[in-house]
Amino acid sequence: MDFRLTDDQLEWQQYCRTFARDVIRPVAAKHDREQSTPWEVLKEARKRKLHGMEYLEKVASDPGGLYGVIYAEELHWGCAGIALAISASSLAAAGIAASGTPEQIGQWLPECYGTGDEIKLAAYAVTEAGAGSDVKALRTTAKLEGDEWVLNGTKVFISNGGIADVNVVVATVDPELGHRGQASFIVPKDTPGLSAGKKEDKIGIRASHTGEVVLEDCRIPTDYLLGGMDKLNAKLERARSGKSTGRASGALATFEITRPLVGASALGIAQAAYEWTLEYLDDKEEFGEPLMESQRIQQTLADVATEIEAARMLVWRAAWMGRNGIPMTAGQGSMSKLKAGDVTMWATTTLMDLVGDYAQSTECPLEKWFRDAKIYQIFEGTAQVQRLVVSRMQRAVYNERRADVLEQAPGTPTGDAVGATA
Secondary structure: OOOOHHHHHHHHHHHHHHHHHHHHHHHHHHHHHHHHOOOOHHHHHHHEEEEEEEEHHHHHOOOOEEEEEEEEHHHHHHHHHHHHHHHHHHHHHHHHHOOOOOOHHHHHHOHHHHOOOOOOOOEEEEEEEEOOOHHOOOOEEEEEEOOOOEEEEEEEEEOOOOOOOEEEEEOOOOOHHHHHHHEEEEEOOOOOOEEEEEEEOOOOOOOOOOEEEEEEEEEEHHHHHHHHHHHHHHHHHHHOOOOOOOOOOOHHHHHEEEEHHHHHHHHHHHHHHHHHHHHOOOOEEOOOEHHHHOOOHHHHHHHHHHHHHHHHHHHHHHHHHEEEEOOOOOHHHHHHHHHHHHHHHHHHHHHHHOOOOHHHHHOOOOHHHHHHHHHHHHHOOOOOHHHHHHHHHHHHHHHHHHHHHHHHHHOOOOHHHHOOOO
């Protein structure tokens, strides 16, 4: 097992860090303050092949599966809001890739980003006011009327919601089947019945547009159903008969793919906060002694560094497993997002405590990193939901090998010993 990054991966890491340092950071405070979409950064990212189809091809070329998480961490090191503005379309693209037919993937994947110099955005519309992390409770409906699907409902807290050129909308086809009765649909911009709701005023990731997507008798062609009618009908038939639908599909499958990326994104914030704090404290004194010589400071910084590294290992493992087709049956994907999100929130808070009063000033970078950190414990499944997922998956794994576990437990009588004690 080799934990070293390859030369190509190291070069990619430095390339992304340079873009984050030279292009993202100089405008981060402006876009955070104004809550404006960083179009100039998006255009520069496209020029450098860090946005769009060329970026996807780059990520797909890495057999280790780490290009994506390296990219996410380094861009979020620059600014979480701007990084999300650049990468938010990838969630919709992942939804299309997970559920679409080859023809749909070929048609709609480029539309998520635009081609050439044209910049387009995409949105993955799942969350609803009464169904945040609970994907099973979605109330947006899709009804088949002739050769059209009719969608009704409101999606909230959607990245690029209201400004996207392509929307991937998860809706319920058969409410009685819960999440097994759901499907994903392509809803292009300017579709009659599609409108933008309110734009959210957020405490963090403010350069990333977050808004409502409203669907009122929104009509789309039948071939805008991702996966097609045959696949949906087969899925519904299995669900109604009580048979397993197989692996996770739709929104659940998409989140499985993206959780390590979300974890890596969180770590970019934690790493930025840690590096800045090291530099800030380097020439500070307390009671005439250098702060960096204080055991209290040293031990806290050591804990922060250790937690970041531990979380990064979980993220890299999950990304590697996903790229190499190894099922994350023990919850490895959820673990990576859970650990990274919790570490980032704890790290930014802890580092603010070390810095003191200055940390609460808007002039201090830690204040922004602290604000940006919280969402990574919330979106794409809250930390609490991730714990439920991990617990249930762990239980299922150990139930399969319960007998072996009991026999191997220290002090458990086995073999001849069992007979001897009878």
